[in-house]
Structures are given as structure tokens and as C-alpha cells.
Amino acid sequence: MSQMRVRFAPSPTGYLHAGGARTALFNWLLAKHSGGRFILRIEDTDRKRSTAEFLDAILEDHKWLGLVWDEGPEIGGTLGPYYQSERADTYAPFIQKLLDEGSAYRCFCSPEELDDRRSRTSQNGRDWKYDRKCAALTKEQSAERKAEGRSSVVRFRIPDGKTRFEDMVLGPVEVDHQELDDLVIARSDGTPTYNFVVVVDDSQMRITHVVRGSDHLSNTPKQILIARALGTEPPEFGHLPLVFGPDKQVLSKRRGAVAIGEYRRRGYLPEALVNYMALLGWSCGREQEFFSLDELVAEFDIAKVSRKAAAFDPEKLVWMNAQWIKRLPLPERTARVVPFLAAAGLISNTPDDRQLAELERIVSLIDDRLKTLADIVEHASFFLADNVTFDNIAVDKVLTKSDSVDILNDLCGVLSHAPDFEPATIEDLTRKLAAVWGVGVGKVIQPARVAVTGRTVSPGFFETLSLLGRDKVLARLKFASELAATLTTE
Numbered sequence: 279m280s281q282m283r284v285r286f287a288p289s290p291t292g293y294l295h296a297g298g299a300r301t302a303l304f305n306w307l308l309a310k311h312s313g314g315r316f317i318l319r320i321e322d323t324d325r326k327r328s329t330a331e332f333l334d335a336i337l338e339d340h341k342w343l344g345l346v347w348d349e350g351p352e353i354g355g356t357l358g359p360y361y362q363s364e365r366a367d368t369y370a371p372f373i374q375k376l377l378d379e380g381s382a383y384r385c386f387c388s389p390e391e392l393d394d395r396r397s398r399t400s401q402n403g404r405d406w407k408y409d410r411k412c413a414a415l416t417k418e419q420s421a422e423r424k425a426e427g428r429s430s431v432v433r434f435r436i437p438d439g440k441t442r443f444e445d446m447v448l449g450p451v452e453v454d455h456q457e458l459d460d461l462v463i464a465r466s467d468g469t470p471t472y473n474f475v476v477v478v479d480d481s482q483m484r485i486t487h488v489v490r491g492s493d494h495l496s497n498t499p500k501q502i503l504i505a506r507a508l509g510t511e512p513p514e515f516g517h518l519p520l521v522f523g524p525d526k527q528v529l530s531k532r533r534g535a536v537a538i539g540e541y542r543r544r545g546y547l548p549e550a551l552v553n554y555m556a557l558l559g560w561s562c563g564r565e566q567e568f569f570s571l572d573e574l575v576a577e578f579d580i581a582k583v584s585r586k587a588a589a590f591d592p593e594k595l596v597w598m599n600a601q602w603i604k605r606l607p608l609p610e611r612t613a614r615v616v617p618f619l620a621a622a623g624l625i626s627n628t629p630d631d632r633q634l635a636e637l638e639r640i641v642s643l644i645d646d647r648l649k650t651l652a653d654i655v656e657h658a659s660f661f662l663a664d665n666v667t668f669d670n671i672a673v674d675k676v677l678t679k680s681d682s683v684d685i686l687n688d689l690c691g692v693l694s695h696a697p698d699f700e701p702a703t704i705e706d707l708t709r710k711l712a713a714v715w716g717v718g719v720g721k722v723i724q725p726a727r728v729a730v731t732g733r734t735v736s737p738g739f740f741e742t743l744s745l746l747g748r749d750k751v752l753a754r755l756k757f758a759s760e761l762a763a764t765l766t767t768e
């Protein structure tokens with residue numbers, strides 16, 4: 279069998295969201311699993327709604343997810359151009375071929391006439407279908423009307439019969455041509471329509487397999503018929519079940535589904551998104567839940583895609599993201615949080631080795647508390663910022679207690695004489711101080727934690743202090759004790 283060639287054909291009229299990106303992913307996996315090629319074709323013929331911003335975002339998202347294309351924008355290829363807007367001259371000869379051979383005809387019915395006939399038919403409760411008024415025109419009659427300057431569209435003549443195809447996901451599909459309309463393939467200004475263009479492009483780019491959302495299922499018999507009329511073999515088709523969001527609506531750019539770029543900015547890992555999207559309708563048949571892109575390439579089988587609609591669960595995605603963050607080796611995890619800390623102004627974008635080593639210790643201490651990479655800012659800011667930002671509730675709850683000032687002052691005194699600032703030493707001195715006070719160690723730790731971190735929850739207390747270093751800790755204990763003194767005046 280010749281090499282598999284698949285394509286993903288986004289229109290840059292919106293951002294890529296998890297539904298569209300899943301289609302791209304399944305196409306990519308199908309190609310890569312069989313050693314085939316993945317082609318990215320930009321369907322930008324809707325000039326009004328297509329923007330450079332959406333296009334850039336789509337390309338960036340593919341790269342970020344690891345769905346690198348073999349032919350397409352930026353890199354080109356032998357069967358381009360890969361922007362539909364640059365292919366405008368390609369289609370006219372094929373429209374003409376269909377007209378010459380009688381597989382298409384000119385339709386002179388004006389929009390008003392069509393509306394009129396449509397509304398009369400709809401009143402009878404039937405779905406409107408073009409009534410083929412112009413299908414019976416002879417070539418001469420048609421040429422005459424055209425010569426008179428009358429405006430016309432080109433319609434594809436749907437033949438009698440049925441179209442059957444074996445869908446890679448849905449299995450056998452059969453459509454009676456009675457259900458199909460003689461669709462317009464070229465508008466009155468000569469521009470070809472989606473169903474025609476896509477057939478020509480798929481054929482010229484030698485696409486062997488088309489995987490797309492099942493919202494396109496009704497287009498497939500039309501495209502198969504057009505391909506055959508053009509004398510080319512249609513590709514194999516696979517229609518993916520739709521993805522529903524938590525609002526029970528199909529994920530769609532029009533309904534504001536979260537853009538892939540937004541997930542990136544919120545600190546999701548591409549590994550997690552890819553893994554999560556792969557499981558939207560596909561499973562390997564075993565219990566396994568975590569898959570790297572390479573593992574997916576090895577395992578992916580389009581026949582195992584479910585026919586049932588998939589539910590997009592943002593909470594499951596967050597969970598999976600946290601799991602993937604946890605799985606990253608420490609140096610890698612550290613490298614990935616750098617841009618988030620830099621964006622928050624807590625470190626420079628290019629930390630030196632010493633800063634990186636310190637950051638690695640912080641990240642290690644934060645351990646598995648990160649659900650997204652962006653969470654690092656909340657967890658690490660008190661380590662990196664000069665001053666503590668106090669959580670008001672923590673201050674009210676803890677620092678207003680009458681013994682806080684003395685506890686903080688005592689701890690400050692004890693730690694200032696500590697022989698070293700290792701976690702074990704700090705723990706030992708803190709416990710001894712608690713014993714002197716005749717209280718549990720928690721009583722000492724509570725105000726000290728608020729003093730040093732600004733809140734009531736933090737990574738391990740002794741390790742945190744050790745990492746912050748003596749100078750910062752003493753300064754913060756002192757500052758908090760002065761603050762507490764202003765609050766506990768009773």
C-alpha cells in the first residue's frame with residue numbers, strides 16, 4: 279500500500295479548541311502510526327472571517343502540542359500551495375470539466391425565486407431541496423441565458439442511486455441520493471464552494487484518509503460523488519463523535535470553548551492536553567490512562583474510536599495536568615515554571631545557575647501542590663519576593679492572638695543564635711521553645727508560618743525556613759511581631 283497521507287484543514291476563523299485539536303491529533307496519530315505524512319492545509323477562503331492572528335495561533339498550538347506537520351505552512355511541500363486562498367486558480371478547469379460532461383449545470387434561478395419556492399414547499403412541511411428547474415436546460419439554452427448576461431450558479435447534478443462507504447469510525451454508511459440536493463459548487467461570482475474545493479484539494483494533495491468531526495458526515499456522500507465525477511478515487515473517511523462541554527453543548531469556537539493557547543497561558547502541559555484529548559473517544563482497550571505522544575503513536579488505532587459522543591470534563595483535565603506535572607523530572611519541572619515566575623516579575627526570564635538551583639529546591643519543596651504551572655506563583659512568591667504579602671484572613675485568625683507577639687519574638691531570638699540553619703536544627707530549636715512555653719509545637723509554628731509565608735498553609739515549615747535563609751526569616755519574624763503588636767493591643 280502506498281504511504282498514508284492525511285490532512286487537517288482548519289479555517290483560521292477562530293482559535294483552535296479542544297474539539298478541533300482532538301481532530302488534528304487523531305489525524306496526526308493515524309498518519310504517524312502508519313509512517314505516513316500529516317499535511318496541514320489552511321482553509322482561509324472566508325477572507326472576512328479569517329485573520330492572521332487566528333492563523334498564527336493555530337500554527338503555534340500545533341507546534342506546542344507536538345503535532346508537527348510534514349507539509350503545509352512555513353515549510354511548504356511538493357503538492358502545495360497549502361493555503362486555500364493561494365489556490366484560487368486551481369478550481370475553474372474542474373468546474374468546467376463537470377459542466378462539459380453534464381455532471382454539473384448552470385442554475386439561473388434567482389435567490390428571490392428560490393426563496394419563494396422554498397417558502398411554498400416549507401409550508402407543506404417538507405424540507406426544501408432544489409427542485410431542479412434548471413437541470414433540464416439544454417447546453418444551448420444555458421449558453422443563451424449566459425450570453426444574455428443572466429447571473430447563474432453552478433450546481434452539481436446528484437445522480438440517482440445510493441452511496442455506500444465504510445467509515446473508519448462509524449462502520450458502513452449508506453445514503454440514498456433522494457436525500458441529497460443538487461448543491462451549488464460555484465457561486466454567481468465564480469468562486470467555488472467548500473464541498474467542491476475540498477474534493478479538488480484532497481485529490482491534488484493525494485490525501486488517502488480524511489478524519490474529521492461527525493458534523494461533516496452529511497458532506498461526505500456529496501464529496502464522494504464529486505470526486506467520482508472528477509474521475510478520482512475518494513479518500514477513506516472517518517467521522518469522530520462530537521465533544522460536548524459541561525454545558526451539554528458541542529464544544530465550538532462560536533460558543534467560546536477554551537482556546538488551546540489559553541490552556542498554555544494557564545499553565546497546562548502539552549503532554550496533559552494531548553493525553554486528555556486522546557482519551558476523548560479513544561481507548562486502547564486496557565486500563566492504561568497515561569500516554570505520552572510516542573506511546574499514542576504506537577498504540578493508536580482509529581477503529582478503536584468510540585461512536586458515542588465524548589464529554590469534555592475540565593476537572594479531569596486539571597487532574598491529569600497535575601499528574602503530568604508530578605511526573606516531570608525536577609529540573610524539567612523547574613524549567614517549565616520559569617516563564618510563569620518571570621511573567622509575575624519574581625525572577626528574570628533567564629535565571630543563572632545559582633538561581634536555578636535555588637528554584638529547584640523551592641519546586642521540590644512545593645512538591646505535588648501544582649495543578650497548573652501557573653500555580654507556582656501562588657506557592658513560590660513568598661520565597662522569591664522581598665516582602666511577604668499577608669493573607670488578611672490568616673492575619674486576623676492568627677496574629678491577633680494575644681501570645682503571638684511573644685512567641686514570634688522568642689522564636690526570632692532562638693533562631694538568631696542557631697548554630698546553623700538546617701531544617702533539623704530549626705526543628706529542634708522550635709520544639710524546645712514550645713516545651714519552654716508548655717505548648718504543642720503547632721502553637722509556635724502557627725504564627726511563625728503566617729509571619730514567614732503570609733498564610734496558614736505552606737510547604738513543610740522547617741524546610742521552608744531553611745530555604746528562605748536566616749536573614750529573611752529573622753526579618754519577617756520581627757516585622758510580623760511588630761504587626762501583631764499593633765493588632766493585639768487589648
Ligand code: GLU
Nearest residue numbers: 287288289321476490494
Ligand atoms: N475547514 C473545514 C472545517 O474547519 C474542514 C473540513 C474538512 O475537514 O473537510 O471544518
